[in-house]
Amino acid sequence: MDYEAVIGLEIHIQLNSDTKMFCNCPNRPGDEPNKNTCPVCLWFPGAIPQFSGEVLEKAALAALALNCEIQDHTAFDQKVYYYPDLPKGYQLSQFHKPLAKNGWIEINDDEGRPKRIGIRQVHMEEDVARLVHETEGKTPISLVDFNRAGTPLIEIVSEPDIRNSHEAMEYIKVLRSQIRYVGSAECSMEQGTMRVDANISIRPRGSDHFNTKVEVKNMNSIHNVGAAITYEISRQAERLNAGESIVLHTRLWDPDRNVTVAMRGKFEGPCVPDPSVPPIIVSHEWLSDIRSRLPEMPSGKSERFIRQYGLTRDEAVLMSSERDLSEYFEAVAGDAVTPRTAYQWIMTQLNPLLKDYRQTISETVVTPKRLASLLAMLESDVLNAKSAREVLSKLFESDQTPEAIVEQYGFRQVSDSDELEGLVEQVLSDNPQAIDDFKAGNEKALGFLIGQGMRASQGKANPKLMKDMITRKLQE
């Protein structure tokens, strides 16, 4: 039987607001355990939650980045269940009146064609506490850390429009990029600020029926989401081919064995309207203010990069994938630096050094201004490429300007043939064998002589001039 998969993703994202969702405690779950707590987020009986305006703004910006319609009347519900990381017995979430609905994002399918994936809704939800299990001692114990309790999440529920693991991974990447652009969240699966649950079912290709799905959790990278989906599709196909049926349940991805493992029947507690947080009424003015803060988004920006800077589509997509990177690029490319040079130096020279020095593009000591001055010297032949690379690495170690480094270390390129004349003579008289080889038709000998000339100039000669001079001398 030829099957087709039907996949919908539910993605939880931790917003990067300063405070928690319903109190003024810092939104820093990683601090020393139970440092960021108060009666509200310890969930003491009688403590009254107060909803944060900053959280609403960050959530709304994220929803707008996903082309959703913000609802003018939204409210919180109590999602009721008991667990040690949720001692008050319910989580404040939105079910009946979510923040936003009817969004979409565009991805490329596995043949590179654009495809829209629908977003059913975006809602807000408080996170629960964190359990720390200590199994070392005689009696294993579990500790509860409330730093995360009450920190703000949004959950993004897709339509079941995804058909394979490629599309799922693309969907996550595009979604992550758009939400990072508006600055609402970091969205790192590795660090746990983005958690993806995949709902997967299969059906005979061509059918429009929705079959029973299975929910898979516990993937900690985009790659693993893809792997879990691929595995789960073939597992379900085997089951159906063996005449078994699929039952609704939750499975966990096991990254060591690359399989999904049944965890539990799917459980969903009741959801009842919460009386403690007032409903949120969104005014037209507020919404247009938030809308006006939306930056140029990656898809529009990459189109502009193609038009304005002549980048290829792949280059433009890469350069606009992160807002910081795109802004850095635009600050470097300009009158004195061609976009191509800016692109190439950022990708091939700057990026590896950023990794080595553990700096990010937005915080690096090599500001766009410093890189631009360096590349301007490269483009105006003050420096050759080799020297420019050396100056770049010195920029990481010193706060001098590129110009000052060039002077201090004598990197200035020698483009004056009078200055090179003696050096070229010397190289030729030192290497009679290479001259004979060249005359005998060995082209490599020319390269060798140029290499010797560059070395004799300590790498500072203009390579093109060096080549011209040696060629001319050989022809004489």
Ligand code: ADP
């Ligand atoms: P539940 O109530 O079980 O959470 P929802 O209808 O809320 O189910 O959908 C949850 C997610 O599962 C959504 O992302 C949706 O697109 C996806 N989904 C719904 N039905 C199916 C199906 N038959 N196969 C795969 N995914 C599905």
Ligand code: MG
């Ligand atoms: Mg659900």
Ligand code: ZN
């Ligand atoms: Zn608190």
